[in-house]
Amino acid sequence: MNGYLRLTGVSLRYGPQQEPALDEVDLEVPAGSSVAILGPSGSGKSTLLRVAAGLEEPTAGSVTLDDVDLAGTAAENRGMAMVFQRPLLFPHLDVTDNVAFADRVRGVPRRAARRRAREFLELVQLAGFERRTPRSLSGGQEQRVALARALAAEPRVLLLDEPFSALDAGLREEMYELLDELRLRLSPTILLVTHDHREADALGDTVAVLDGGRLLQSGPMRQLYTRPASLAVSRLLGGRNEIAGEVRGGWHHSPLGVFRVATSVADGPGVLLIRQEAVELTGADADAVGTVVRVRRRGPRALVTVEVGGPDRPGTARVTAELGPGLQLEVGRDVGLRLPAEALAVVAGNARQDGVEADPVESVDDGQR
Amino acid sequence: MAADGPRRQPVTGLPLAAPGRRTHTAGPLHTGRSRRSPRRRALLLILPAVVPTGAVVLAALTSALLSSLGLTPLVGQPRLTLDPWRAPTDHLWTAAGLSVAIATAATVLAALVGLATALAITGRRRSGRLLALLSSATIPVPHVVGAAAVGLLLADAGFLPRVLGVETGWPPLVGGRWWIAVVAEYAWKESAFIALVVSSALASRVASYRDTAIVLGARPWARLRYVTLPLAAPALVASAGISFVYVLGSYEVAWLLGRPSPEPLPVLAFRLFTSLELTARPEAAAVAVATAALALAAVAVAAAALRRMEGWR
Numbered sequence: 001m002n003g004y005l006r007l008t009g010v011s012l013r014y015g016p017q018q019e020p021a022l023d024e025v026d027l028e029v030p031a032g033s034s035v036a037i038l039g040p041s042g043s044g045k046s047t048l049l050r051v052a053a054g055l056e057e058p059t060a061g062s063v064t065l066d067d068v069d070l071a072g073t074a075a076e077n078r079g080m081a082m083v084f085q086r087p088l089l090f091p092h093l094d095v096t097d098n099v100a101f102a103d104r105v106r107g108v109p110r111r112a113a114r115r116r117a118r119e120f121l122e123l124v125q126l127a128g129f130e131r132r133t134p135r136s137l138s139g140g141q142e143q144r145v146a147l148a149r150a151l152a153a154e155p156r157v158l159l160l161d162e163p164f165s166a167l168d169a170g171l172r173e174e175m176y177e178l179l180d181e182l183r184l185r186l187s188p189t190i191l192l193v194t195h196d197h198r199e200a201d202a203l204g205d206t207v208a209v210l211d212g213g214r215l216l217q218s219g220p221m222r223q224l225y226t227r228p229a230s231l232a233v234s235r236l237l238g239g240r241n242e243i244a245g246e247v248r249g250g251w252h253h254s255p256l257g258v259f260r261v262a263t264s265v266a267d268g269p270g271v272l273l274i275r276q277e278a279v280e281l282t283g284a285d286a287d288a289v290g291t292v293v294r295v296r297r298r299g300p301r302a303l304v305t306v307e308v309g310g311p312d313r314p315g316t317a318r319v320t321a322e323l324g325p326g327l328q329l330e331v332g333r334d335v336g337l338r339l340p341a342e343a344l345a346v347v348a349g350n351a352r353q354d355g356v357e358a359d360p361v362e363s364v365d366d367g368q369r
Numbered sequence: 370m371a372a373d374g375p376r377r378q379p380v381t382g383l384p385l386a387a388p389g390r391r392t393h394t395a396g397p398l399h400t401g402r403s404r405r406s407p408r409r410r411a412l413l414l415i416l417p418a419v420v421p422t423g424a425v426v427l428a429a430l431t432s433a434l435l436s437s438l439g440l441t442p443l444v445g446q447p448r449l450t451l452d453p454w455r456a457p458t459d460h461l462w463t464a465a466g467l468s469v470a471i472a473t474a475a476t477v478l479a480a481l482v483g484l485a486t487a488l489a490i491t492g493r494r495r496s497g498r499l500l501a502l503l504s505s506a507t508i509p510v511p512h513v514v515g516a517a518a519v520g521l522l523l524a525d526a527g528f529l530p531r532v533l534g535v536e537t538g539w540p541p542l543v544g545g546r547w548w549i550a551v552v553a554e555y556a557w558k559e560s561a562f563i564a565l566v567v568s569s570a571l572a573s574r575v576a577s578y579r580d581t582a583i584v585l586g587a588r589p590w591a592r593l594r595y596v597t598l599p600l601a602a603p604a605l606v607a608s609a610g611i612s613f614v615y616v617l618g619s620y621e622v623a624w625l626l627g628r629p630s631p632e633p634l635p636v637l638a639f640r641l642f643t644s645l646e647l648t649a650r651p652e653a654a655a656v657a658v659a660t661a662a663l664a665l666a667a668v669a670v671a672a673a674a675l676r677r678m679e680g681w682r
Contacts, residue, residue, distance in 0.1 A: 053584050055580055055583065055584070075583045075584060076583050076585075076586050076587055076588055077586075080584060081584055081585060081586075082580075082581075082584040084577070084580075084581065086577070088577055088578060088581045090578065090581075090595075090596060090599070091600075092599040092600070092602075092678070101582070101585055101587075101595070102585045102586050102587075104595065105582070105585065105586055105587040105588070105591040105595060106586060149585065150584075150585070153584075153585050153586055159584070
């Protein structure tokens with residue numbers, strides 16, 4: 001139930017004059033692993049999944065499964081199953097027959113197919129729901145049945161197209177747990193797409209960031225969080241801090257101060273990136289001192305925006321920090337900021353790139369984009 | 370990041386709904402009363418159409434029934450009698466059988482052609498649009514015009530035998546024993562109606578279910594059998610039911626293209642109603658009531674079939 005999926009130079013154009021929906025995408029999904037494709041709406045992530053499934057024909061590039069090129073192989077013969085954003089349970093079949101669908105179309109006798117379907121229903125913790133109709137299920141239950149139906153097809157690659165995005169937060173967490181459990185028991189190869197970086201983090205061993213049909217960066221989520229390759233990646237991952245400045249001799253200079261650049265960046269304009277969770281608010285040993293200009297509650301936590309700058313430094317910079325549960329800060333208060341060196345990243349260019357207008361000196365936080 | 374969401378629970382402790390009960394995720398605002406409100410609103414909205422239609426149909430049926438029972442004679446005293454029902458007894462049974470046979474044959478043909486057309490419309494982008502256009506163009510053509518056209522096409526001196534160069538031995542398609550021209554005209558017109566209804570029902574969802582079936586390994590025949598046909602069934606049954614009832618009660622095509630004898634129910638009713646003998650009016654009313662009863666029976670069968678498919682839509 002686990003194959004090695006590889007996409008090489010996959011491109012797709014719907015018309016000669018149109019922008020490519022996919023532009024030379026390379027992606028590997030090792031057997032038994034889970035790879036999440038993260039991207040905003042319209043980035044081409046669902047299209048990529050459809051190309052892998054054989055529902056769309058790429059204009060260039062290849063899709064291989066266990067080193068066998070799938071070009072010319074019909075979608076129904078590729079050995080992949082897909083769970084869509086909507087469960088799409090067949091309304092004329094009950095829960096058991098929905099799960100037994102793949103076996104039935106393969107010619108398995110009905111009784112045997114239904115017996116196997118019941119096993120998969122137990123796997124997704126829906127034993128006792130066999131005779132129910134899809135209409136009588138809740139959204140979460142429907143998606144569990146859709147998952148069981150896909151697993152019952154015994155695919156070599158399981159494709160998940162934002163399957164949990166229509167569920168509320170609690171149900172999503174349940175589904176993440178369920179998928180973890182299924183991975184432990186069945187070790188399926190999973191390629192999933194999502195627009196939610198938290199979901200990508202929760203479900204993917206590695207994450208590939210896609211935007212405008214191009215693969216921007218891929219790797220473990222920790223690496224993407226701390227070393228985003230571009231502003232676009234940082235933003236897609238929910239990063240809020242972009243401090244415009246200049247790189248000179250391996251140091252980044254900005255109104256925030258001077259910080260060592262860990263990665264190799266050429267001299268010239270550069271944007272300092274640090275995730276809001278990594279910024280520490282402190283009273284002593286601060287890397288920079290500023291004034292709280294905005295506080296926004298986020299459940300038990302808060303996002304605090306601190307403006308840094310003063311008479312001894314040209315311009316100002318704004319840094320957003322996440323405040324822990326139970327802590328409070330009021331607007332107007334002076335605070336110190338500690339920016340751990342291992343959490344800092346610098347990308348070449350300035351904050352105007354990727355279509356975002358920002359003052360070259362004063363960085364703009366996410367809430368103002 | 371994990372701190373943003375609720376804490377995870379062990380899989381074994383997932384709060385699943387008990388089997389046999391539906392899990393309601395809606396809050397307290399979704400009471401039974403609030404669920405009924407949209408239905409009540411919908412009922413109120415269709416009342417302006419239902420009331421006059423119902424009044425006319427009920428008044429007409431009541432009037433026909435009273436007349437067929439001798440309670441509203443044109444001449445003489447009202448007297449409860451079954452004579453108008455007995456008088457055309459032989460004709461009535463023959464006409465009823467003939468009408469049901471014509472309606473069944475035409476409906477089955479129309480359903481097959483209409484379904485095939487609907488599948489072509491939803492399955493192919495360019496030719497599908499052309500087919501949909503052709504089907505749409507067929508619907509406004511009146512049946513009487515269609516009957517005249519079919520007559521000119523299929524008669525022994527018609528266009529088709531001339532094109533084919535058949536001078537003698539052309540089968541009696543018009544006015545013949547098997548009512549072929551009548552069935553063909555109804556099947557042609559009604560298949561366009563069925564095709565549009567079924568393709569409309571399929572258009573919005575067949576693509577997504579087809580993709581689902583494909584990625585589950587279903588080949589074209591399996592997709593047709595296990596997915597497309599069941600999804601099309603409710604619209605097919607509803608539109609075929611409407612077509613059957615229409616053909617059963619339709620007069621002009623059978624009158625123009627059929628044989629003088631035996632007569633289907635609507636032709637018999639019309640002949641009796643326009644007879645010079647005014648005493649034949651109650652017999653015409655009896656035939657009309659019998660036709661309406663058959664139509665209602667067909668509607669009941671279609672409604673029962675649709676109720677069984679309620680969850681399929």
